[in-house]
Amino acid sequence: xxxxxxxxxxxxxxxxxxxxxxxxxxxxxxxxxxxxxxxxxxxxxxxxxxxxxxxxxxxxxxxxxxxxxxxxxxxxxxxxxxxxxxxxxxxxxxxxxxxxxxxxxxxxxxxxxxxxxxxxxxxxxxxxxxxxxxxxxxxxxxxxxxxxxxxxxxxxxxxxxxxxxxxxxxxxxxxxxxxxxxxxxxxxxxxxxxxxxxxxxxxxxxxxxxxxxxxxxxxxxxxxxxxxxxxxxxxxxxxxxxxxxxxxxxxxxxxxxxxxxxxxxxxxxxxxxxxxxxxxxxxxxxxxxxxxxxxxxxxxxxxxxxxxxxxxxxxxxxxxxxxxxxxxxxxxxxxxxxxxxxxxxxxxxxxxxxxxxxxxxxxxxxxxxxxxxxxxxxxxxxxxxxxxxxxxxxxxxxxxxxxxxxxxxxxxxxxxxxxxxxxxxxxxxxxxxxxxxxxxxxxxxxxxxxxxxxxxxxxxxxxxxxxxxxxxxxxxxxxxxxxxxxxxxxxxxxxxxxxxxxxxxxxxxxxxxxxxxxxxxxxxxx
Amino acid sequence: xxxxxxxxxxxxxxxxxxxxxxxxxxxxxxxxxxxxxxxxxxxxxxxxxxxxxxxxxxxxxxxxxxxxxxxxxxxxxxxxxxxxxxxxxxxxxxxxxxxxxxxxxxxxxxxxxxxxxxxxxxxxxxxxxxxxxxxxxxxxxxxxxxxxxxxxxxxxxxxxxxxxxxxxxxxxxxxxxxxxxxxxxxxxxxxxxxxxxxxxxxxxxxxxxxxxxxxxxxxxxxxxxxxxxxxxxxxxxxxxxxxxxxxxxxxxxx
Numbered sequence: 001x002x003x004x005x006x007x008x009x010x011x012x013x014x015x016x017x018x019x020x021x022x023x024x025x026x027x028x029x030x031x032x033x034x035x036x037x038x039x040x041x042x043x044x045x046x047x048x049x050x051x052x053x054x055x056x057x058x059x060x061x062x063x064x065x066x067x068x069x070x071x072x073x074x075x076x077x078x079x080x081x082x083x084x085x086x087x088x089x090x091x092x093x094x095x096x097x098x099x100x101x102x103x104x105x106x107x108x109x110x111x112x113x114x115x116x117x118x119x120x121x122x123x124x125x126x127x128x129x130x131x132x133x134x135x136x137x138x139x140x141x142x143x144x145x146x147x148x149x150x151x152x153x154x155x156x157x158x159x160x161x162x163x164x165x166x167x168x169x170x171x172x173x174x175x176x177x178x179x180x181x182x183x184x185x186x187x188x189x190x191x192x193x194x195x196x197x198x199x200x201x202x203x204x205x206x207x208x209x210x211x212x213x214x215x216x217x218x219x220x221x222x223x224x225x226x227x228x229x230x231x232x233x234x235x236x237x238x239x240x241x242x243x244x245x246x247x248x249x250x251x252x253x254x255x256x257x258x259x260x261x262x263x264x265x266x267x268x269x270x271x272x273x274x275x276x277x278x279x280x281x282x283x284x285x286x287x288x289x290x291x292x293x294x295x296x297x298x299x300x301x302x303x304x305x306x307x308x309x310x311x312x313x314x315x316x317x318x319x320x321x322x323x324x325x326x327x328x329x330x331x332x333x334x335x336x337x338x339x340x341x342x343x344x345x346x347x348x349x350x351x352x353x354x355x356x357x358x359x360x361x362x363x364x365x366x367x368x369x370x371x372x373x374x375x376x377x378x379x380x381x382x383x384x385x386x387x388x389x390x391x392x393x394x395x396x397x398x399x400x401x402x403x404x405x406x407x408x409x410x411x412x413x414x415x416x417x418x419x420x421x422x423x424x425x426x427x428x429x430x431x432x433x434x435x436x437x438x439x440x441x442x443x444x445x446x447x448x449x450x451x452x453x454x455x456x457x458x459x460x461x462x463x464x465x466x467x468x469x470x471x472x473x474x475x476x477x478x479x480x481x482x483x484x485x486x487x488x489x490x491x492x493x494x495x496x497x498x499x500x501x502x503x504x505x506x507x508x509x510x511x512x513x514x515x516x517x518x519x520x521x522x523x524x525x526x
Numbered sequence: 527x528x529x530x531x532x533x534x535x536x537x538x539x540x541x542x543x544x545x546x547x548x549x550x551x552x553x554x555x556x557x558x559x560x561x562x563x564x565x566x567x568x569x570x571x572x573x574x575x576x577x578x579x580x581x582x583x584x585x586x587x588x589x590x591x592x593x594x595x596x597x598x599x600x601x602x603x604x605x606x607x608x609x610x611x612x613x614x615x616x617x618x619x620x621x622x623x624x625x626x627x628x629x630x631x632x633x634x635x636x637x638x639x640x641x642x643x644x645x646x647x648x649x650x651x652x653x654x655x656x657x658x659x660x661x662x663x664x665x666x667x668x669x670x671x672x673x674x675x676x677x678x679x680x681x682x683x684x685x686x687x688x689x690x691x692x693x694x695x696x697x698x699x700x701x702x703x704x705x706x707x708x709x710x711x712x713x714x715x716x717x718x719x720x721x722x723x724x725x726x727x728x729x730x731x732x733x734x735x736x737x738x739x740x741x742x743x744x745x746x747x748x749x750x751x752x753x754x755x756x757x758x759x760x761x762x763x764x765x766x767x768x769x770x771x772x773x774x775x776x777x778x779x780x
Binding site: 472474475477478479480481482483484485488492493495496497498499500 | 574575576577597598599601602603607608610613614615616617618619620623624625627628629631632635667668684688
């Protein structure tokens with residue numbers, strides 16, 4: 001690959017070594033590099049590329065349809081009364097309503113974060129519908145009772161809810177707007193003691209578990225969008241893997257925004273007890289609309305001793321049209337904690353949708369020898385903006401983390417990696433390796449990297465590598481000369497670039513993600 | 527097979543090719559020799575369809591078709607192969623995937639079914655033996671981290687897979703040691719049939735010890751200034767390019 005701007009920086013903060021050089025024995029606690037922008041780069045490609053890379057995306061968003069279904073809706077606006085109505089609709093216990101109201105108060109006292117490299121238009125929170133649910137019976141005994149229109153919607157999205165039609169080995173919780181439509185394989189999983197259900201159902205059926213864990217990783221005071229979510233969240237998934245159980249199938253949640261003017265605020269809570277394992281996947285789509293729609297979610301993961309959770313995301317919210325009209329604002333707080341020793345959290349994400357993405361799936365590595373991983377491919381095209389990355393907080397001894405971020409920018413888009421690696425005082429022998437690569441297609445897009453590193457321990461090692469490259473005319477011509485068209489050449493090169501991350505996804509979804517990458521970049525090279 | 531008539535090419539206002547005419551028949555090997563900057567690589571790129579410079583005059587007919595109207599990928603599928611002087615690296619794309627994509631594009635063009643993975647791997651093994659390439663190379667990303675010699679052998683290997691009608695080898699010998707040179711030359715000779723043709727572009731005569739040309743052209747300052755048999759290459763090696771330059775310059779300014 002042609003390295004136009006081979007920014008190759010490796011930081012090995014070998015503090016023990018530094019200590020010796022300084023000749024001090026104590027008093028050298030902190031090497032704070034936080035806030036320092038290591039390499040902000042905006043790449044400009046040569047004019048000769050213009051001819052080759054000029055046509056901007058002609059790829060159509062495949063999931064832009066709308067299902068005309070009767071809705072149970074709470075009118076636009078946000079106040080305590082609306083929150084009480086949401087809680088009432090969900091027949092929630094008092095403690096949940098209290099939690100919501102506390103969060104609402106916290107939100108009122110907060111300001112929208114402005115530190116991201118994003119240009120976010122003002123959001124009128126009174127102009128959003130906070131609850132919209134397809135009308136259906138409150139409890140359904142079988143799939144026959146689900147509105148055929150809903151089944152049809154999910155069929156069209158490639159998510160059949162009939163269990164026999166599902167990919168074997170995948171259980172799905174299908175969420176449309178504010179409610180969960182159906183959770184498949186619930187009974188099969190229950191035999192193993194696994195709880196997999198909608199969040200609303202968990203609040204009703206497993207209140208003790210929800211009470212015990214909800215808000216422990218992402219408190220409602222955490223940030224602006226987390227507070228908003230905690231106040232108005234409607235549905236989501238709950239997943240509990242008991243001690244010693246390896247979940248035999250992939251669990252997945254499919255989020256669908258359908259209703260107009262509606263925000264989606266879901267919560268996902270995953271608890272993996274000692275020695276357990278689960279692989280979890282979420283997918284998301286929305287209809288094409290001229291208006292922006294807000295999606296502010298929370299994902300919390302708790303992992304106990306020797307347990308492992310893999311969380312994969314294929315995010316394909318409507319990105320807006322070529323002129324940047326419409327599209328989903330995706331403001332999400334995702335965080336997991338490795339509470340027990342030898343525990344592991346692995347995030348893998350393929351982000352191709354949304355007009356604006358603000359999202360940093362993070363790991364708190366509290367247990368000794370615990371591991372956090374973050375693998376990301378973020379694609380932006382046209383007027384999309386993404387500010388995404390991760391936080392790895394090393395607390396326990398011998399904790400390990402790896403970050404592999406691959407940004408791909410095309411059109412007039414802006415794509416930023418933002419990450420924090422923090423080594424706390426007691427994190428002896430902790431290690432991090434970060435690799436942040438950017439690939440540019442075109443001369444009007446931007447790629448930026450904001451890696452923050454804070455080290456408060458003398459034995460930890462932090463490495464950071466970054467490269468920026470563009471698809472070269474030479475690479476494309478080389479492919480052409482072997483009989484491969486421009487489009488196919490870009491496809492090959494992009495897939496090659498993203499392979500390291502795609503390989504981390506569960507197999508069924510790796511194929512899907514690969515196709516998604518192709519659609520997202522279709523026509524970006526003429 | 528290939529007729530070039532009075533081809534003139536300008537790059538950024540500067541005339542690089544100043545009226546080239548060339549006639550290549552099937553079964554022939556042509557060598558194009560010349561000093562640096564004489565326009566050899568420009569000629570190769572124009573034939574392969576690289577989008578650069580302006581063709582101000584002349585025409586190129588290939589198998590009865592107007593070559594200049596064809597897209598680069600179609601020229602490839604019509605049987606033109608360019609062995610690059612500096613093969614490009616494509617990280618993350620395996621040679622297997624790359625060549626399978628390329629070959630199946632060729633097959634689709636000819637109305638054939640794509641080759642299955644197992645059939646393709648079998649074909650790869652055969653071709654690897656033919657051009658004596660180590661099996662390790664094909665498992666790596668396209669040209670990534672290849673040594674100069676490996677890159678050139680990889681070009682010949684790709685040529686073996688695609689079986690072109692007209693192969694243009696642009697300075698395939700540059701940067702090769704004598705063993706690699708022999709392997710590359712051997713590959714070219716193995717692939718030679720009475721039905722295809724080869725244009726070997728080279729700076730030195732030594733490659734022509736292994737690949738025996740039918741016709742040798744000397745390109746200088748954008749023009750073919752001398753054409754002869756293989757003995758021309760030997761004479762050129764002995765007397766150096768200055769001999770040609772002197773001749774031409776006398777003609778130009780005399």
